Structures are given as structure tokens and as C-alpha cells.
Amino acid sequence: MAALFILLPLFLVMLLNLPLKKFMRPIVFWAILAVSCMQLIAVIFYFQEVSQQTLPILASVFNFPLAMDSLTRVMLVGIAMVTISSAMIANSLAGNVERRFNYLNILLIILGGMNGVVLVKDIFSLYVFLEITALSAFILIAFRRDRHSLEGAYKYIVFSSIATVLLLASIALLILFTGDTSFAALSTAIKGQGNQLVVFSIAIFIVGLMIKSGLMPFHGWLPDAYSTAPDSASLLLAGIVTKTVGVYPLIRIVYSVFGFSVPVNNILMFFGAASIVFGAFAALTQADLKRMLAYSSISQVGYIILSLGCGSLLGMAGAVFHIFNHAVFKSTLFANAAAIDSKVSSYDLENLGGLAQKMPVTGTVSALACLSVAGIPPLAGFWSKLIIILALWASNNYFYAVIAVLSSIVTLAYMLTLQRKVFFGKPDAKMQNVTEAKFSVLLPGIILACVMIAVSISFPFLLGTFIIPLKGI
Amino acid sequence: MFSLYVFILAVLVLMALFTIMTTSLLRAGLGLALTSAVLTVLMFILNTPLAAVFELSVCAGLIPVIFITVITLTKPLKKLEAEESAKEKFHRFRYLPLIVLFLFVLFVALNIKLNIALPNVEMEPDARQIIWNVRRMDLIGQVMVLLTGAFGILVLFREIRKR
Numbered sequence: 001m002a003a004l005f006i007l008l009p010l011f012l013v014m015l016l017n018l019p020l021k022k023f024m025r026p027i028v029f030w031a032i033l034a035v036s037c038m039q040l041i042a043v044i045f046y047f048q049e050v051s052q053q054t055l056p057i058l059a060s061v062f063n064f065p066l067a068m069d070s071l072t073r074v075m076l077v078g079i080a081m082v083t084i085s086s087a088m089i090a091n092s093l094a095g096n097v098e099r100r101f102n103y104l105n106i107l108l109i110i111l112g113g114m115n116g117v118v119l120v121k122d123i124f125s126l127y128v129f130l131e132i133t134a135l136s137a138f139i140l141i142a143f144r145r146d147r148h149s150l151e152g153a154y155k156y157i158v159f160s161s162i163a164t165v166l167l168l169a170s171i172a173l174l175i176l177f178t179g180d181t182s183f184a185a186l187s188t189a190i191k192g193q194g195n196q197l198v199v200f201s202i203a204i205f206i207v208g209l210m211i212k213s214g215l216m217p218f219h220g221w222l223p224d225a226y227s228t229a230p231d232s233a234s235l236l237l238a239g240i241v242t243k244t245v246g247v248y249p250l251i252r253i254v255y256s257v258f259g260f261s262v263p264v265n266n267i268l269m270f271f272g273a274a275s276i277v278f279g280a281f282a283a284l285t286q287a288d289l290k291r292m293l294a295y296s297s298i299s300q301v302g303y304i305i306l307s308l309g310c311g312s313l314l315g316m317a318g319a320v321f322h323i324f325n326h327a328v329f330k331s332t333l334f335a336n337a338a339a340i341d342s343k344v345s346s347y348d349l350e351n352l353g354g355l356a357q358k359m360p361v362t363g364t365v366s367a368l369a370c371l372s373v374a375g376i377p378p379l380a381g382f383w384s385k386l387i388i389i390l391a392l393w394a395s396n397n398y399f400y401a402v403i404a405v406l407s408s409i410v411t412l413a414y415m416l417t418l419q420r421k422v423f424f425g426k427p428d429a430k431m432q433n434v435t436e437a438k439f440s441v442l443l444p445g446i447i448l449a450c451v452m453i454a455v456s457i458s459f460p461f462l463l464g465t466f467i468i469p470l471k472g473i
Numbered sequence: 474m475f476s477l478y479v480f481i482l483a484v485l486v487l488m489a490l491f492t493i494m495t496t497s498l499l500r501a502g503l504g505l506a507l508t509s510a511v512l513t514v515l516m517f518i519l520n521t522p523l524a525a526v527f528e529l530s531v532c533a534g535l536i537p538v539i540f541i542t543v544i545t546l547t548k549p550l551k552k553l554e555a556e557e558s559a560k561e562k563f564h565r566f567r568y569l570p571l572i573v574l575f576l577f578v579l580f581v582a583l584n585i586k587l588n589i590a591l592p593n594v595e596m597e598p599d600a601r602q603i604i605w606n607v608r609r610m611d612l613i614g615q616v617m618v619l620l621t622g623a624f625g626i627l628v629l630f631r632e633i634r635k636r
Contacts, residue, residue: 006613013620064610102628109621116617120610128614132621139625 001050002066002119003058005076008035009112013105021101028104029091032083036111039080043073065182066119067252074320074466075118075248078327081451082239083111085331085444089338090232092440103143103232110136110236114244123171123257124181126249130167130212133245134160140233141225152221152228159211159221166208173201183256190258202258206250206267213246215305216275219298226294227347231338234290235444238297239331243323247304251319260311268309273403275302280410284417289340289347292418293333296373299411300326306404307388310395318387325372325380328452332369335445336362339437340422349418354427358434363423365445370419372452374412380455477518485511494566496558498547502540509533523600 012031016024042050051068090103113136116129138160142153175181177198178189190198207218214222222242226234254264279299286292304326307319337347339362346352356363372381385408392401427434436442455462488511492504509532516525550558604612 010613010617010620062609062613099628102624106621106624106628109617109624112617113621116614122610124608125610125614128611128618132614132617135618135621135625139621139628142629145629 001053001055001058002068003062003064004055005039005115005119006112007058007062008038009108009115013108013112016101016105016108025097025101028101029087032087032104032108032111035108036080036084036087039076039115040084043076043080047073065121067121067183068119070466071248071251071320072118074324075244076115078240078324079111079114079118079244081448082236082327082331083107085239085335085448086232086236088444089235089335089441090230092438093231093338093342099143103140103230106136106139107236110140110241114240117244118248121183122181123174123183123186123253127164127167127171130245130249131164133241134164134212137233137237137241137245140236141229143230143233144228148224148228149230152224152226155221156225159218163208163211166204166211170201170205170208173197174205177201183252187257187259202264205253205258206264209246209250209253210271211246212242213250213301213305214242214298215246215271215301216278216298219275219279222298223291223294226297227288227290231334231341234293235331235334235338238293238334239327242297242301243304243327247301247319247323250305251308251316254308255316265309265311268305269397269400270309272302272304272306272309273400275299276306276403276407277302277410280407280414283414284410286414287349289337289349289352289418289422290334291347292349292414293330293337296411296414297326297330299407300330300373303385303388303404306400307391309400310391310397312391312395314387314394315391318384318391321387322381322384325384325452325455328448328455329369329372329381332365332445332448332452333373335441335448336366336369339441339445342437342441343434344431349421351428351430352422353425354423354431355434356423358427358431359423359436361436361442362445365442365449366423367419368449368452370415372456374415375408376412378456378459380452380459383456383459478515481511481515481518485515494563498544499541502537502544505540506533506537509537 012035016028016031018024047068054063087104087107090107091100110133113129113132117126117133120126120129134157138153138157141156142150171181174186174190177193177195178186180186180189190202211218226238229237250268254260254268258264276299279295279297279302283292283295283299286295300322304319304322307315307322309315310318339359340352340355341347343359344352344355368379372379375382375385385404389401389404392398392404485508488504488508492501492508495501495504509528513525513529513533516522516528549555
């Protein structure tokens with residue numbers, strides 16, 4: 001049944017584009033909402049059933065082996081949640097009916113593409129679904145078709161293509177040596193291989209995924225892509241796309257195929273720590289709200305990779321938990337950026353200020369998300385960072401643990417700067433007529449903030465049921 | 474046989490360099506077709522006729538035709554722009570030979586002995602078996618790629634054309 005997560009969005013896109021567009025246009029939003037909510041409910045409440053049962057009609061044609069473990073479960077929940085948020089904002093803010101229809105269709109394709117990335121157990125299929133997601137993301141970034149968004153999209157596609165070349169070259173070499181493409185077969189065949197071409201192929205595969213993750217020094221595309229895309233697309237990119245096409249495959253491939261080794265762990269930890277520090281300090285100097293959030297994403301992805309680099313199961317659990325938390329708090333912040341933009345039409349931190357009085361709901365939700373990013377207890381971000389630091393300490397990486405703790409202080413500094421410059425103080429004369437954003441724009445932020453609070457409060461429960469099982473991915 | 478591979482690879486690299494270094498879009502389109510044609514020859518020699526036929530028909534045939542069709546719809550450079558462009562033609566690539574030379578010297582100086590022996594590959598004789606039975610998941614992916622491309626054209630070009 002898990003194949004439905006890929007097939008249903010594809011089927012819906014085809015159905016919605018039959019020559020009955022007039023009737024289909026009004027229902028496209030509800031279709032994407034329905035399919036994402038079904039995914040959310042199925043994965044949270046009926047995961048065992050979905051993993052084990054097969055639909056007879058599907059089984060005869062689509063009998064693919066799919067990965068259905070704790071890691072996939074977290075990713076599928078994150079994908080559905082962020083897609084719902086992006087669809088809600090796009091439905092409220094994305095231009096005329098035709099453009100909204102096209103946007104939501106691409107959102108359905110990217111939903112299927114991301115689900116494919118997290119479900120496949122084959123390295124070539126992984127590449128195919130990575131490309132679907134990257135191509136859809138390119139269109140979403142360029143959606144406004146102004147000079148800036150086209151530039152952002154162009155940078156994204158250039159970097160993404162370089163990553164693709166590296167991934168494809170690596171896959172070709174691995175197929176040559178192992179004669180197979182499934183994760184299990186690759187893992188068995190690679191073990192004990194002393195050939196330097198195999199080592200080279202592993203290295204370029206990891207570099208390719210680092211480019212897709214936006215890790216420093218491969219981050220050149222990320223701030224431009226995030227800041228120039230439409231708000232709903234920025235939310236999707238920052239919330240889940242980058243994690244699905246970059247971070248998730250890195251975790252999956254390192255864990256299931258290449259295996260942890262001292263050189264791989266050291267490389268991951270070095271680039272993770274460099275991204276944390278660089279992203280945090282770069283965010284501190286930004287004057288544009290979305291660019292600040294983009295650099296913050298580089299820093300937070302650094303935490304995830306640093307945790308993965310521990311090479312321990314606790315580190316991996318911390319990485320996956322932080323992916324989920326990052327999806328929630330970063331999507332919340334980009335949803336707030338959409339709400340602000342819909343009323344003020346600016347992201348310039350110097351021109352904003354005092355919006356908490358005018359937009360109290362947005363201000364409150366933003367404060368919660370900012371504190372969670374900074375890792376302030378008892379919010380969700382604190383728990384995942386705590387696990388990451390414990391994993392670093394337990395694996396004797398004291399230096400990196402100290403970097404992670406100190407960078408949290410810088411994170412707090414730029415998040416408080418954001419909150420102060422946008423929401424605190426007296427509103428400018430230009431802001432006198434500003435009112436709270438439409439409820440449909442606020443709703444995703446409110447829902448995500450509720451998820452954040454729920455995760456924070458229920459952490460002891462989640463630890464036993466959700467996070468510890470991650471150790472046995 | 475080895476010298477033939479080296480020769481074809483050298484021609485392939487030269488064609489690819491021509492494609493990215495030329496300032497004329499039309500020549501770049503033709504360069505792409507030529508690069509694909511050389512790759513096709515390599516594929517035939519390597520005994521992968523099906524991949525070679527795909528490469529020849531799609532990458533060397535169809536895609537350059539689409540590119541050249543689009544290029545004919547663009548405006549040519551004005552005289553002044555063309556002169557500026559010609560002046561900077563090779564400027565941006567000035568470090569390329571130096572980088573290649575540096576890497577070569579580094580490789581020789583470090584005296585790296587590579588263990589890069591390639592294994593023998595067993596081929597599945599029936600390509601249909603691979604495409605329809607083994608790689609069915611990728612076929613679904615291909616359908617999604619095509620749909621994405623169609624929406625890309627709709628979103629990025631259709632409304633511009635309407636204007």
C-alpha cells in the first residue's frame with residue numbers, strides 16, 4: 001500500500017488535467033489537502049498496516065520493494081505537514097486561478113517526488129526521484145518569473161546539475177563494481193572493497209548530496225533560492241525539500257550502503273560544524289528576513305549533519321529528530337514571512353518593526369518558533385539539540401559539542417534580532433494601517449506552532465515511541 | 474583498442490569544450506548534437522547498441538532540434554554587444570588550462586598509484602526485460618519528469634507567449 005504515496009499524487013495530477021479543467025480548478029486545493037492529510041493519518045496511526053498490507057490491484061503491477069521504517073515514517077509525516085502548509089498559503093496568495101492551479105499541480109508532483117525519495121530502496125530510483133523533486137523545485141522558485149526569482153532558480157539548477165553529475169557518475173561506478181543498484185546489494189558488495197574508484201565514487205556521492213543539502217561551502221544557491229521564491233515555495237524548500245533531497249539520502253546512504261567509518265564521520269562532522277558556525281554568523285548580518293532564515297537553515301542543517309557524523313545510533317536519532325523539528329519551526333517562520341509580506345510587502349528588517357501590536361497572532365507564533373530554533377527549553381528544538389550534544393559527548397567529540405553549544409548562543413542572538421526588528425518597538429508611521437493577515441494565511445503557522453508545542457510537551461512520550469525506535473532504523 | 478577509446482574520449486572532450494565555450498547559441502546547439510554523436514560512437518563500440526540508439530535519436534537528434542527551434546526565435550546580439558562578447562570570449566576560461574596543468578603536476582608529483590582496475594560486467598541481454606520488469610519504478614519516475622516538464626513550460630513560457 002505504501003506505493004500509493006507515490007502513485008496517488010501522480011494519478012491526481014493526471015485526473016486534474018483531463019479536458020475538464022473548468023471543473024477541476026476549484027477542487028485542486030482540496031485534492032492536495034485530502035491526499036496530504038490521508039498520508040499524515042496513514043503514517044501516524046496506521047503505519048504497520050500500510051507497511052505490511054498490499055492492495056491486490058496494485059500488487060500485480062506495482063510490486064516495488066519500498067523502505068518503510070522509522071526514518072521513512074518521520075520523513076513522510078514532515079513531507080505531508082509542510083505540503084499542507086505550502087498549499088494553504090499558495091491557495092491564499094498565488095495570483096489568479098490558472099496560476100494557482102498550475103502551482104498546486106506542481107506541488108502534487110513534488111509531493112510524489114519527495115515520497116519517492118524517502119520510499120525507494122534502490123540507488124538509481126533514488127536519483128530519478130531526486131531529479132523529479134529538483135526539477136519541480138526549480139519551477140516553484142522561478143514561479144514569479146521576475147529577474148530575481150529567475151536568478152535564484154538559475155543558481156539552484158546550476159548547483160543541482162553539478163550535484164546530479166556527481167551522483168550519476170558515482171552510481172555508474174558503483175553499478176560497474178557491484179552489478180546491482182539496490183541498497184542491500186550495494187552495501188554487501190562495497191564492504192571490503194579496496195578499489196580506489198569505489199572510494200572515489202563514495203566521496204563524490206557524498207559531495208553531491210552536500211550540494212543538495214546546501215552545506216557550507218556548497219551553499220551558494222540556497223540564500224538566493226529561498227529568498228526569491230514565492231513565500232509558499234520558500235516554506236516548502238526550507239521546511240522539507242532540501243532535507244528530503246539532501247539530508248535524508250545522506251543519512252540513508254551512509255547508514256544503509258556505505259556504512260560509518262572514521263574518515264566519513266570526520267568529513268561529515270567537519271562540514272556540519274563549519275555550516276553551523278558560518279550559517280549562524282551570516283544570518284546575524286542579514287538585513288532581509290527571508291535571507292536571514294535561509295542562512296539559519298544552513299546552520300540548522302549543519303546540526304543535523306554534525307549529529308549524523310557521530311556515527312552512533314543516538315547521533316542518527318538526534319539528526320532525524322532535528323530534521324522533523326526544523327521542518328516545523330522553519331516552516332512556521334516562513335509562513336510568518338508570508339503573512340508579513342501579504343500585509344507589508346517587504347522583508348527589509350530595517351523597514352519593519354512594531355508589528356506585534358498590529359499582527360499579534362503572527363508575532364506570538366514567530367516568538368515560539370524563534371525560541372525553538374535557538375534551542376530554548378522546553379521547546380522542541382531544545383530536545384533535538386540536547387540529543388545531538390549528548391551524542392557528540394558520548395562519542396568523545398568534545399570540541400564539536402562545544403561548537404554546537406556556543407553556536408546556539410549565536411542562533412539565539414540572530415533569532416532575537418529578527419524578533420526585535422520585525423515585531424518589537426513602536427510601529428513606523430507607514431505601518432499604522434497594517435492589520436493581521438488573512439486567517440487562511442495564519443492557519444498554517446498556527447497549526448505548526450501547535451505541533452511544536454505538542455512535540456515539546458509530549459517529548460517523554462515521543463522519546464520512547466518515536467525517537468528511540470529511530471536508533472534501530 | 475585502448476588508443477581508439479582515448480581518441481574518441483579526446484574528441485568528446487573537445488566537442489564538449491566547443492559547446493560550452495562558443496558564444497553563439499546556434500553553434501552551442503550544434504556542438505551538443507556533435508558531442509552526443511561522438512558519445513553514440515563510443516556506446517556502439519562498447520557494445521551497448523540500445524543506449525547508443527537512444528543517445529543518437531533523442532540526445533543527438535530531438536533535443537538539439539528543439540534547442541535550435543527555440544534559438545531561431547531569439548533576437549541576435551546587436552553589433553556592439555557582439556563585439557563585447559567576442560572580446561570576452563575566452564577571458565572567462567583563462568584559468569582552465571592552468572587548473573588542468575596544476576592537477577596534472579600534482580598527480581605526478583604525489584606519485585599516486587591508483588588501484589582502479591575495472592571489473593568485467595555481465596549484461597542483461599534483453600533490454601525490454603530491464604525497462605518493463607526490473608526498472609518499473611523508474612518508468613513511473615519518467616512519467617513524473619515529463620509531467621513536471623510540461624508544467625514547467627506552462628508556468629514559465631505560456632503566459633509570456635500570451636502577452
